[in-house]
Amino acid sequence: MSKEYETVIGLEVHVELNTKTKIFCGCSTAFGGEVNEHTCPVCTGMPGSLPVLNKEVVNKAIAVGLATNCDITRNCKFDRKNYFYPDNPQNYQISQLYYPICRNGYVEIETEEFGKKKVGIHEIHMEEDAGKLVHDEFMDCSLVDFNRSGVPLIEIVSEPDMRSAEEVIAYLDKLRLIIQYLGASDCKLNEGSMRADVNLSIREKGAAEFGTRTEMKNLNSFKAIARAIENEKERQIDIIESGEKVVQETRRWDDNKEYSYAMRSKEDAQDYRYFPDPDLVPIVIDDAWLERIKADQPELRDEKRIRYKDEFELPEYDIDIITGSKKMADLFEETIGKGANPKKVSNWLMVETMRLLKEHDMDADDISFSADNLAKLIALTDSKAINSSVAKEVFEHIFAENIDPDKYVEEHGLKTVNDEGALRETIIKIIADNPQSVADYKGGKEKAIGFLVGQTMKAMKGKAEPGMVNQILKEELAK
Amino acid sequence: MSLLELTAVELGNKIKNKEVSSVEATKEALASIKAKEERLNCFVTVDEEGAIKRAEKIQARIDKGELTGSLAGVPVGIKDNMNIAGMLTTCSSKILYNFKPTFNSTAVEKLMNAGAVVVGKTNMDEFAMGSTSETSYFGPTKNPWDLERVPGGSSGGSAAAVAANEVPFALGSDTGGSIRQPASFCGVTGIKPTYGRVSRYGLIAYGSSLDQIGPLAKDVRDCATVLEIISGKDDKDSTSVAEAGADFTSALVDDVKGLKIGIPKTYFSEGLDASVKENVLKAAKTLEEKGAIVEEFDLGLVDYAIPAYYIIASAEASSNLERFDGVKYGYRTDSFLDLHNMYKKTRSEGFGAEVKRRIMLGSFVLSSGYFDAYYMKALRTKALIKAEFDKAFEKYDVILGPVAPTTALKLGESLSDPIKMYLGDIYTVSVNLAGLPGISLPCGFDDKGLPIGLQLLGKHFDEKTILRAAYAFEQTKSYECSAIAKEV
Numbered sequence: 001m002s003k004e005y006e007t008v009i010g011l012e013v014h015v016e017l018n019t020k021t022k023i024f025c026g027c028s029t030a031f032g033g034e035v036n037e038h039t040c041p042v043c044t045g046m047p048g049s050l051p052v053l054n055k056e057v058v059n060k061a062i063a064v065g066l067a068t069n070c071d072i073t074r075n076c077k078f079d080r081k082n083y084f085y086p087d088n089p090q091n092y093q094i095s096q097l098y099y100p101i102c103r104n105g106y107v108e109i110e111t112e113e114f115g116k117k118k119v120g121i122h123e124i125h126m127e128e129d130a131g132k133l134v135h136d137e138f139m140d141c142s143l144v145d146f147n148r149s150g151v152p153l154i155e156i157v158s159e160p161d162m163r164s165a166e167e168v169i170a171y172l173d174k175l176r177l178i179i180q181y182l183g184a185s186d187c188k189l190n191e192g193s194m195r196a197d198v199n200l201s202i203r204e205k206g207a208a209e210f211g212t213r214t215e216m217k218n219l220n221s222f223k224a225i226a227r228a229i230e231n232e233k234e235r236q237i238d239i240i241e242s243g244e245k246v247v248q249e250t251r252r253w254d255d256n257k258e259y260s261y262a263m264r265s266k267e268d269a270q271d272y273r274y275f276p277d278p279d280l281v282p283i284v285i286d287d288a289w290l291e292r293i294k295a296d297q298p299e300l301r302d303e304k305r306i307r308y309k310d311e312f313e314l315p316e317y318d319i320d321i322i323t324g325s326k327k328m329a330d331l332f333e334e335t336i337g338k339g340a341n342p343k344k345v346s347n348w349l350m351v352e353t354m355r356l357l358k359e360h361d362m363d364a365d366d367i368s369f370s371a372d373n374l375a376k377l378i379a380l381t382d383s384k385a386i387n388s389s390v391a392k393e394v395f396e397h398i399f400a401e402n403i404d405p406d407k408y409v410e411e412h413g414l415k416t417v418n419d420e421g422a423l424r425e426t427i428i429k430i431i432a433d434n435p436q437s438v439a440d441y442k443g444g445k446e447k448a449i450g451f452l453v454g455q456t457m458k459a460m461k462g463k464a465e466p467g468m469v470n471q472i473l474k475e476e477l478a479k
Numbered sequence: 480m481s482l483l484e485l486t487a488v489e490l491g492n493k494i495k496n497k498e499v500s501s502v503e504a505t506k507e508a509l510a511s512i513k514a515k516e517e518r519l520n521c522f523v524t525v526d527e528e529g530a531i532k533r534a535e536k537i538q539a540r541i542d543k544g545e546l547t548g549s550l551a552g553v554p555v556g557i558k559d560n561m562n563i564a565g566m567l568t569t570c571s572s573k574i575l576y577n578f579k580p581t582f583n584s585t586a587v588e589k590l591m592n593a594g595a596v597v598v599g600k601t602n603m604d605e606f607a608m609g610s611t612s613e614t615s616y617f618g619p620t621k622n623p624w625d626l627e628r629v630p631g632g633s634s635g636g637s638a639a640a641v642a643a644n645e646v647p648f649a650l651g652s653d654t655g656g657s658i659r660q661p662a663s664f665c666g667v668t669g670i671k672p673t674y675g676r677v678s679r680y681g682l683i684a685y686g687s688s689l690d691q692i693g694p695l696a697k698d699v700r701d702c703a704t705v706l707e708i709i710s711g712k713d714d715k716d717s718t719s720v721a722e723a724g725a726d727f728t729s730a731l732v733d734d735v736k737g738l739k740i741g742i743p744k745t746y747f748s749e750g751l752d753a754s755v756k757e758n759v760l761k762a763a764k765t766l767e768e769k770g771a772i773v774e775e776f777d778l779g780l781v782d783y784a785i786p787a788y789y790i791i792a793s794a795e796a797s798s799n800l801e802r803f804d805g806v807k808y809g810y811r812t813d814s815f816l817d818l819h820n821m822y823k824k825t826r827s828e829g830f831g832a833e834v835k836r837r838i839m840l841g842s843f844v845l846s847s848g849y850f851d852a853y854y855m856k857a858l859r860t861k862a863l864i865k866a867e868f869d870k871a872f873e874k875y876d877v878i879l880g881p882v883a884p885t886t887a888l889k890l891g892e893s894l895s896d897p898i899k900m901y902l903g904d905i906y907t908v909s910v911n912l913a914g915l916p917g918i919s920l921p922c923g924f925d926d927k928g929l930p931i932g933l934q935l936l937g938k939h940f941d942e943k944t945i946l947r948a949a950y951a952f953e954q955t956k957s958y959e960c961s962a963i964a965k966e967v
Contacts, residue, residue, distance in 0.1 A: 041580075041581060041582055044807065045802045045807070046580065046581065046582075046807075046808075047562070047568070047570075047575070047578070047580065047683040047802065047803075047808075048561075048562040048568075048580060048582075048584055048680065048681040048682055048683045048684075049582075049680070049681075050679065050680050050715060050716050050717070051717075052714065052715060052716075052717050053717065080798050082797075082798055082801060082845075084801065084804060084819075084822055086804075086806045086818070089802065089807065090801060090802045091801035091802055091804055092798050092801055144806070144807075271846050271847050273797075273798070273842060273845035273846055273847075273850075274845075274850075275794060275795075275798070275845050275850070275854060278686075278687035278688035278718075278795055279684075279687050279717070279718065280717055281717050281718060
């Protein structure tokens, strides 16, 4: 009989901070650009160049640390991690080992399986990204693009507190939202602005000691992470069940093949010869600095959830969806700021926006329409200038092209006809043309009026206000 | 009298007064270099054409009244570990034999802005590792006082070029004595400023926490004048500082009355050459006669300076020199199997024995399992040594001692015994560990006619006091130059 096992997971998450310039020089961090366009002697490791710290990186790292309940190291330092690789121009990476900027934090997650739980954060440290190797098959050589070299990163190292893929996803989602709300990064796994390495081990349930862990790399989506965790868990259990020992090693996940392979074992682990970087002075974070960051800290998701409930009385489900993306929460608040009713805004986001996102296989982060145009659309329906079916049609254009609904409605003549005389004339004609339906209605088949409403709307090209159509129809039928 | 017998400031004055042009001075320096280089080998690169062009431009700006500084138009030699855009900068190493930087080091740029005319790059120990200038890939520099002897190092090319009247002054760098010791061996004056006083931007690093750029010149005034130009906070070097007391030339007053000078007793015990001892103590006596209060005292931890220095400097060097890998610039081996083989072969062929020795030493002391026992212990020792000096400076304004235990050694004498070479740094390395300023100036000759250096150490950012003491002492002696210097 097989034993009961527990999966123990810790995460190392790299997040690219969205500062304008690199961590140790003035070069732009912008994506794209010509090869080696965003480089200088510092980020290409030219002899004689020296790093100078970009304070904005520290500000953002502190903000993340505070939002994840960390202690901020008041006197922190950079260290050099020495290893040879061509994408690393100095052959050492400037990172933090001995005095990382944040320590001893946690975030709270909630999953169906285990409920609410705190996941500990061991530390957060700042470091520089490496360049990119470009392999030229035709020339049979490798070239280096240093545009990413020196882009600031933080590495968030969790405690081994997670027990399932669901918890891992919940933790990553929590981190992603916190960091997005702070405006410190867009945290896109598929674009590499957020990268997660999974440390996983297996032990018998109730055991006090951890098992031997492996580190899994190359996980580019939440789905890949979940699959890799399941796969690795099974692999390790199989090893243990067959009486063998798990080898401590780094593995690489291939999501297409749904399979991982060993990259290097602990025996070939490099000695990075970390030591304090003498080119950089210690960063002294005084009370004033810390207070400044605290004062600038924006409202985070958990705070928003409480406020949305109190202030707007929205259902929890809706609040979850809306605050589930900073983009959507921002859009929600901005639209309200333009005078729209919160419940109506929420409705447009929850129903039509979510439907269209799903239809186009998009994320909330991909929303491209403006609060201005959504507010205008709501105003048009509020004033009954357009009816709800026209509004839905107009919204599709707002969603797709961010059109101005006022202009669009005007140009396409979609305004509801509020001229009672014209409507009544049409209705009289519809009654005259459909004696059978009129007879059915008068004979007690109340539903028959629906057909007449439909005919009227058709004749009005959809621009009539349904309430008004109903009322006049009833009046005329009663005659 | 040749223009090159003048000090840099005297020559600058003549140029300013239109008695001579920068171009004439530059041409004379180039001629002197040409006449002596075969014997001395002070320079890795002499940029004859460029220097004359620069001198012409500078002269035009002097004529227009745009350049009025004391060193405008004066030729200068730059140690080959400081970047000059477009000029070969090799660190006297094969691995950088073809390297031309894209930017200027801040110190050199400041000199250029002040109108100094760079004539070339001076020879040095490879990557500034050595005390003899013999580890250069481009062959050893010879001592102008005796061609059989070393000029000291690592700034041996700079010191010898000044001592031989090839250039009126030069820049050197000092990590463990590399300005002061060659100044002493060559009978010139050199100052290592307080750590942080001069920007290290563009200086190809050896031991980053110890490296400082400083002048080598014929007298104290020249040193003060150059230092005034090159010092100051640089936004490109976070370890540089904006500290007051940088008006160095104002300190050149012949007055040491009441100045408290401490002499560490331990500096005068075994291992010190008798004639060096005699001359250094005589210099102390001279200062005492001029009104200084001279006292002996016990300076602790002297024996720990050399091991601590070699651990820290080598550790930093092992990391600093990782970038020389054959990928981006410099030497790359001809044939290789794969990436790691390319790294190995490039670095094995590109670095000399002394550099490899220090890379290995540094990598070892940083490796896991040894880090605490060596590197961390060395850092703690460094802090204690600094505390010892701080304690001494509560009592004294200046600490006086020798620069090196001996005068210039014979060529080849120390290459065979690196430990012996390391021990020769006993009086200089602790100054770098403590980050203090130190000046070396001539104070006499031994029985072989070789110059002896006197070292004066000051408090952090108090270069002015040691410049004043050095200046006062200098007034009691007349500057003597080597036979080869007089040839011009």
